[in-house]
Amino acid sequence: MIDSIRQAYNQSFSEAVYVDFLQKIREDWPGQLDFRVAESPVFIPAALREKLITAGESFIDTITASDFRMKTEAAIPDGQRVPGENGHTSFLAIDFAVCRDEAGDLTPQLIELQGFPSVFAFQGYLSALFAERYPAIPESLRWHFAADDYAAELKKVLLGDEAPEHCILLEIFPEKQKTRIDFAVTEALTGIRPVCYTQIQKEGRNLFYDRDGIRTPIRRIYNRLIFDDLQSYPGLQTDFQLTDDIDVTWVGHPNWFFRISKYILPLLKSPYVPDTRYLSDFGGKFPEDLDNYVLKPLFSFAGMGVDLHPTAESLAAITDPRHYILQKKVQYEPVIQAPDGGVKCEIRLLYTWPEGDARPKLLTSLSRLSRGEMIGVRYNKDFSWVGASACFFEV
Numbered sequence: 001m002i003d004s005i006r007q008a009y010n011q012s013f014s015e016a017v018y019v020d021f022l023q024k025i026r027e028d029w030p031g032q033l034d035f036r037v038a039e040s041p042v043f044i045p046a047a048l049r050e051k052l053i054t055a056g057e058s059f060i061d062t063i064t065a066s067d068f069r070m071k072t073e074a075a076i077p078d079g080q081r082v083p084g085e086n087g088h089t090s091f092l093a094i095d096f097a098v099c100r101d102e103a104g105d106l107t108p109q110l111i112e113l114q115g116f117p118s119v120f121a122f123q124g125y126l127s128a129l130f131a132e133r134y135p136a137i138p139e140s141l142r143w144h145f146a147a148d149d150y151a152a153e154l155k156k157v158l159l160g161d162e163a164p165e166h167c168i169l170l171e172i173f174p175e176k177q178k179t180r181i182d183f184a185v186t187e188a189l190t191g192i193r194p195v196c197y198t199q200i201q202k203e204g205r206n207l208f209y210d211r212d213g214i215r216t217p218i219r220r221i222y223n224r225l226i227f228d229d230l231q232s233y234p235g236l237q238t239d240f241q242l243t244d245d246i247d248v249t250w251v252g253h254p255n256w257f258f259r260i261s262k263y264i265l266p267l268l269k270s271p272y273v274p275d276t277r278y279l280s281d282f283g284g285k286f287p288e289d290l291d292n293y294v295l296k297p298l299f300s301f302a303g304m305g306v307d308l309h310p311t312a313e314s315l316a317a318i319t320d321p322r323h324y325i326l327q328k329k330v331q332y333e334p335v336i337q338a339p340d341g342g343v344k345c346e347i348r349l350l351y352t353w354p355e356g357d358a359r360p361k362l363l364t365s366l367s368r369l370s371r372g373e374m375i376g377v378r379y380n381k382d383f384s385w386v387g388a389s390a391c392f393f394e395v
Helices: 003-012 015-028 046-063 120-133 150-159 180-190 254-259 262-267 312-316
Strands: 042-044 091-100 106-114 167-171 193-196 201-203 206-211 214-218 220-223 249-251 276-278 293-297 324-328 336-338 341-352 361-370 387-389 391-393
Touching (some): 003 336, 015 120, 046 341, 150 361, 167 180, 180 193, 254 262, 361 391
Parallel strands (some): 042 391
Antiparallel strands (some): 091 106, 336 341
16 A cells, blocks of 8 residues: 555565465464465555554544443343453454545545454564565564564563463364464463363362363463354363353453444444444334445354345344344455455454553554455455455554
């Protein structure tokens, strides 16, 4: 999106350099990369950076308001409320489509936001690797916003004052997850190991896990587990249930996954937010131009259940309209110039929120490049110049 840098990058790009780039990732993290990494980062001009930051801060104003928890009590589904909720989320991820406004200027449009961690550790590794391997990326561009060293900022929120051996990264069968490369980088960076939900031992309100043959107390949980994934294993027998009242500190408490989610999109009013309403608000009288809308379930993840082409009949057939939103479609602009045409992109701003801080702070970002109808990497497997990527910001 910064023309001079894009031209220099594309001129210096070669398939051989890209293959070496991927090989470096696979050498560093054998068997862990399970999604496509794009051929190029995204170069964000200063004007767009300021709009992204302004939009994010306006949403944070809503999240930090005194009545936010009251307004989001209904967001937590029955049977999925977890005790021990802390005062605020530990993480915030905000996804924007890059579009053009009526004046033709680049503008972000909110797609969704999550009170849940993303691939913080891997993203730092990937961004630094782009900067190292591609000399066409100027040193004046920055990929993170950490006041201190990036790793130090991440450790601050993940570890707090706890020793790494008493912290775990909680997932279900972490070795099978597509994001497992992030788990590996997280462990290398912080000492926090991924532990499967099925391997947790419970004694009263205390949890334990096996660490190198030693039964080790768990005092802090970096949570990467969502209820949606557990529902894929209905017969699972475990010693520990996610809804148990336990003596741990949650880093990314499960309740915040629901509170800060698509559930709050109708609460956000901004030029950077497309018109969004709960499906139940329509009372069965839907817009006539449904071609311009997308249906999203409130409690799904990674694009699952999204209907890009809803009809009045399909909407009327939904038995739980309180659990869906209808959102005005946005027009992604193909702003990334690949050798064979334009590519669309989405930018995710990634915030951490250590205990005691008044607001979340922007730590870094990621981008996903797409030629398909949907942005996620799983929807772009057969294309080039698509997939997971990094953002470099003009300052």
